[in-house]
Amino acid sequence: MNDSERLAWIQLALTPYVGAESFLALIRHYGSARAALAAPAESVQKLVRHKQAVAAWDGDNAPATAAAEAALAWETQEHCRLMLLGDSDFPMMLTEGMTPPPLLFLRGRTELLHRPTVAVVGSRHATPQAARVARDFSHALSEKGVTVISGMACGIDTAAHQGALQARGGTIAVWGTGIDRIYPQTNKALAYQIAEQGLVISEFPLGTRPLAGNFPRRNRLIAALAQAVLVVEAATESGSLITAKLAAEMGREVMAVPGSIDNPHSKGCHKLIKEGAKLVECLNDIMQECPQLLQHTPPEHPAPQAVRNTAQHEENAVAAAPAEQPAEHPLLTALGYSPAHPDSLAQALNLPTAEIYAQLLELELENRVAALPGGRYQRVK
Structure with a gap:
């Protein structure tokens, strides 16, 4: 051209x-x-x-x-590019199952468009536990060389980008605004980090504001660019379910992380699972469902035979010895994995409420529990 x-x-x-x-x-x-x-x-x-x-x-x-x-x-500007549908390196994923955008604004590492990809999406109002799950899954995927895609919204999107940036796979943020307008502003620092270490994409003209009608189009790009979509936490009216629906229509894999039946933000994930989405509890669940994600990752160099034999011997010795599991904090055991009020925990443990608050504060400082609206607490780890 x-x-x-x-x-x-x-x-x-x-x-x-x-x-x-x-x-x-x-x-x-x-x-x-x-x-x-x-x-x-x-x-x-x-x-x-x-x-x-x-x-x-x-x-x-x-x-x-x-x-x-x-x-x-x-x-x-440095690391900025207008990618045209007619360009030789335009991603084929965007031409399968949808009408491709004629023009993309790109900032960052364009090579990420041609690597194995998983979209990690979910609620903007994520619980602390769900944000931790999204961050952990994204980090684990990125460690495997898989690029994590999300929409840079608050909540699950933010956690997904943060987790992926900590490893080698990188992350792609698809925006529902012009690429020169950061939204939400609370993610300004994250946006700059993604532009430097990952890739930012927008199909909207410069200056485009965050209009409601833009985000379904953004979700369509996320679904098209991903080989699989993982929904971590989503209500039944969540835009993440739109992304999952679009992905399924395009022939992509759809997976979901189950949550508490008391959490309204888990009902969307449960709905997807009932409709046939893969229930995901660990990284291996994703890899078994999508073995193609590892096809382009560099193989690990095998250790010399002597090293492998020594390592196997030590591994067998460790396996033969009984492993001592550290006792879990009694308050975490009582808390379980659903939100609870300190009063109910005091009653369950037969302790003064003041003591429960003191223990919760200690666990919160260790990032093991998080305070929720309404005075309740939820386990994070």
């Missing part, structure tokens, strides 16, 4: 009200973006889905021109 066609492609992709389907219809009909932009309005209006898009062919193409110029200026 030469420079003039590339410019026309970007301008056509950023023309207001020209969506992905209309864009492709125009390219197929006219053969190129330049020819489509030069076509008469009466001819174009037969192909575009949104009637307001025809305004660009009636002489009012200033918005598209300005958006294209801004995009090209943005691309001159």
Whole structure:
């Protein structure tokens, strides 16, 4: 693609009200973006889905021109790229089971688009335990060389990105805004970290605000880019279930982590499991369901035979000796894995409430329990 066609492609992709389907219809009909932009309005209006898009062919193409110029200026920054559907390294995953976006704004490590991927999604109002589960799964996947994809929302998305950034697999954040607008602002530091160590993606023009209608489109990209989707915690009305539904329709694997029956944010996961999603309790559950995730990861170098023999001997010796398990804190045993109020814990343990609060504070400082709204506490580890 030469420079003039590339410019026309970007301008056509950023023309207001020209969506992905209309864009492709125009390219197929006219053969190129330049020819489509030069076509008469009466001819174009037969192909575009949104009637307001025809305004660009009636002489009012200033918005598209300005958006294209801004995009090209943005691309001159370090590690920034405009990826076109016609580019040779455009990810094939985005062409399977959906209408591909004609243009992507990318910032960071574009090679992550071509590695094994799992989307980890869930509630914006995640419980501390669910956030820890999402972080642990994402870290374990990333340790295996699997790239973790999420939407950088609060809650589970944030935990997923944080866990993945701690290992070699990296993470991809798909935004529902322009790539120059961070949302939510509370994740500003995380956004910069992902841009430096992972990859940020948006299909929206620069300056696009976080409108409600943008996020289903973002979820569609997350589902398409992932080989599997893991839902950690989600209510029945959660957008994560939309992502899971889209993934299933595209032929991707859908998995879910079960939770407490008392937690309304677990009901979406339970619904998915009832409908056939893989119930996941550990990393091995994911790998058994999706063995293809390990196909492109570098094999571990085997140790020399003498080292393997010594290691096996030590392993057998350890296995033969009875392992001493440290006794669990009585308060954690009483707390279990569902939220509980200190009063009920005091009654169960027959201890003064003041003593229960003191123990809870100690466990909270050790990051083993977390305080919840309403004065209740939940186990984190």
